[in-house]
Amino acid sequence: MDISPIAAGLNSATPLTHRLARRTRFSPEDEAILLDLQSATRVVPRNREILGAGARCDALLIVIDGFLLRYRILRDGERQIVNVVLPGDFIGVLGGLFGNALFSFRTLTPVTIAAVSLSRVGALVDAHPNLAAKLLWSFSGESAIYAERLISIGRRSALERVAHFLLELLMRLQVVGLADERSFCIPLTQRMIADALGLRSPCINRAIQQLRREDLVLVDKQRVVVKNITALSSLAGFDPAYLTGLSVDRISCAD
Amino acid sequence: MDISPIAAGLNSATPLTHRLARRTRFSPEDEAILLDLQSATRVVPRNREILGAGARCDALLIVIDGFLLRYRILRDGERQIVNVVLPGDFIGVLGGLFGNALFSFRTLTPVTIAAVSLSRVGALVDAHPNLAAKLLWSFSGESAIYAERLISIGRRSALERVAHFLLELLMRLQVVGLADERSFCIPLTQRMIADALGLRSPCINRAIQQLRREDLVLVDKQRVVVKNITALSSLAGFDPAYLTGLSVDRISCAD
C-alpha cells in the first residue's frame, strides 16, 4: 500500500501532524481524520485579541500557522504571559473549554487556525477512541511546559530564565519544523519575554547582552541564534526531556 | 488526621470519584469501573520518596488518601515545589509517563495509592472511550493550576501569593470533601510553602503574620482557618474559576 502523495504532502505541511507523527505511526485512516480536523481554517490578522479572559469558548482551536500569546492581565495592570502558542499547539483546552476562558489570547502574527467544535470532539471520542486518547494525551504534554516555566520563575536567576526560555523555544520550534539546528525566528519583544518570565524589560535587555558577551546567543531583530547549545543548556540547567511529551509516545493503546 | 476519608466510609466516596461526580452523573457501570481502577491500593509511609526525577514509571497512580509534594531539586540545591498532590489527584500523568519522570514525589503523610498499569489504561480507552476521555480530560484540569501558580510567582507579591495559595488549597480540599467551609488541615511547613511559591521561609512567616494581624487567616500548627474569604480573595486576586476544571463538566461526549 502506497501513501497518497497528497496526504503525505499535507502531513508534512501541518505542524500538529508533523509533531504527533514524530513518535507514532498513524494509520492512513487516522491521518486522514487528523487532517480533516484541521481542514476548516480561518485566518486572524496580526495583533488581534481572539478570546478575552472570561469569554465563552465553544470550540477547540488548532493553530496551523502563526504565533500567539496566552496571558492574563491582573488588576494592577500587570501582565503575565503563560505561554507562547506556536503552530501545532492547541487553544481552548486549558482555560477555554472550562466554561469561560481563563486567559486571553493575542495574535503576534497573522494566524491560521482550525476550529473543531465540541460536538465534533465528542464524535471523535466515540468513533475513534484511540486517536482521541492520543490527542488528549498530547494536551497534557503542555502541562510539562508550564511546570518547567514555574521552576524557572520560582528558582532561577534572570540570566538562567532567559537562557532556558530561548532553548525551549528553539526545541519546540524544531519539533514542528520551524527552526533549524541552532536558530529560529519569532516576533517577540523584550517586553514580552519579560512578561513571560516574571521580569522587566531592562532586565531582559541586560541578560541578552550578557549572553551575547559570553558568545552564547545572538539576538538580532526577530532572529535568535544559539551559538553554543551545550554551554547555554548548562548555564540554564536545561534538560529537553520535558518537551518529549509534545509528541505522542508511550500511550500505545492497542494499535 | 481526624477527618480521614477512610474513617469516613471508604469506597462509596473515594476522593477521585467524589470530585468527578460533582458535575456529571456516571452510569452505575462507569462508577463500578472507576472504583475498580482504584481498588488495588498500597500504602506508602510518611516522608518517603516514591519516584525520583529520572526514574522509570510504568503506571498511573491515583492518590486515595494522604498528601504528597511534586518537586524538582536544581543543581544548586534549590527546590521548587510544582504542586501539592491531594487525595483524588493523579501521579504520573505529567512527568511520569513520558518515559522518565520529570519530577520527584515525596509523601508528607502515609499515602494510600492505587496503581493503574499502562496496559489497563489502554484497555480502558478501548472498552470505555467516553469514560477514558473524561479521565484524560480531568488530567488537563491540572494545567490550570500550574498556570495559575505561574501567574502568582511571576507577578504577585509575597503576601498575595500566600493568600492565593491558601485559598487554592481550601477550594481544592473542599472539592474532595477534606475541608469545611472555611478551614482545613494539612502538614505543610513554611519552608514548603516557600518552595512552592518561589519565596523563602522568613518571607512566608512575615506574610502569615500580616494575614493574621489583618484578621484574614489563622494558621496554627497544621490547621488553616480562613476568617474572611471575601477579603482574602480580594487581596489575592483569587478567582476560583480555574479550579472548576477539576470536575468533569462540559465534555459531554454523547452520554
Next chain:
DNA sequence: CGTACACTTGAGTGGCCTCAATACCTGTGG
C-alpha cells in the same frame, strides 16, 4: 533530656524594579 527541626525575629545585602532619558527602528504620510 537532648537532638533535630520548625518557627520567629532582626540587621544587612543584593538582585531586580522603577523611573527616566536617550537612541534606534519601522512604517506612514507628506
Next chain:
DNA sequence: CCACAGGTATTGAGGCCACTCAAGTGTACG
C-alpha cells in the same frame, strides 16, 4: 525622499522587596 510618530532597545541612578545570615525560641520525638 524626508519628516514624523510610535514603539522598542539601551543605559544609568536610586530604591525596595525579598534574600541572606544568624541568633534565639519553641516543639516533637527519641
